[in-house]
Amino acid sequence: MLVARSRLVEIRRDLENQTRSMLKEYGLQFSRSIGSQFRRKVWELVADGHPLRPLVQALLSVHEQACCEQEKLDRQVRHLAREDETTRRLMTVPGIGVVTALTFRHTIDDPSRFRSAANVGAYLGLTPRRKQSGETDINGRVSRWGDRLLRTYLYEAASVLLHRTKKWSTLKAWGMRLSRRIGLKKAKVAVARKIAVLLHCIWVDGTSFEWGCEKMA
Numbered sequence: 001m002l003v004a005r006s007r008l009v010e011i012r013r014d015l016e017n018q019t020r021s022m023l024k025e026y027g028l029q030f031s032r033s034i035g036s037q038f039r040r041k042v043w044e045l046v047a048d049g050h051p052l053r054p055l056v057q058a059l060l061s062v063h064e065q066a067c068c069e070q071e072k073l074d075r076q077v078r079h080l081a082r083e084d085e086t087t088r089r090l091m092t093v094p095g096i097g098v099v100t101a102l103t104f105r106h107t108i109d110d111p112s113r114f115r116s117a118a119n120v121g122a123y124l125g126l127t128p129r130r131k132q133s134g135e136t137d138i139n140g141r142v143s144r145w146g147d148r149l150l151r152t153y154l155y156e157a158a159s160v161l162l163h164r165t166k167k168w169s170t171l172k173a174w175g176m177r178l179s180r181r182i183g184l185k186k187a188k189v190a191v192a193r194k195i196a197v198l199l200h201c202i203w204v205d206g207t208s209f210e211w212g213c214e215k216m217a
Contacts, residue, residue: 002103005073006149008066015063022052035067077102090199092209094165094172095157100150104199107150117200121193124151151192158191170212171198 028045081098090101179187
């Protein structure tokens with residue numbers, strides 16, 4: 001179900017990008033939107049008799065079908081999350097929504113197979129490769145091994161935490177300090193890895209996310 005939903009999201013985004021690119025060639029542009037709002041804005045730009053209308057109509061028809069199927073799967077996903085106590089606890093972590101929590105549950109499957117929570121980051125390909133030769137020990141890019149879908153969701157969760165979550169937490173404070181030191185992109189990967197570790201700990205310990213107390217200057 002989660003893989004099917006991910007594929008539908010990709011199809012919807014591809015259709016939106018293709019339609020935008022096509023309209024742009026005719027000097028037609030509009031603000032970012034998705035779903036039915038996207039289709040409505042496109043129809044407003046392509047009036048009767050416009051040369052693009054037949055092609056746009058075909059693309060938007062497929063877009064509408066993809067959106068409808070995604071909405072059906074979203075309802076099922078939300079139902080599964082409500083019925084599962086562990087998933088609800090995973091969702092207490094800022095940036096973690098229904099889809100990411102369930103994907104983590106199904107991908108990890110059995111948390112006891114990891115001797116340490118830190119191993120989850122390596123399993124998902126979120127730890128840097130190490131190159132060792134003699135006295136040389138270099139950390140390279142992340143390995144990108146493991147489940148690509150979950151890795152993508154965790155990276156998006158890190159982005160939400162750093163950019164959109166308003167409430168203060170020790171996790172966000174750590175991520176923001178890290179971004180100033182090593183750059184935002186690398187910091188997001190590190191935060192995604194940290195989130196994976198937190199999710200594993202919450203799952204095993206039966207706890208929820210602790211926001212912490214903001215230190216006064």
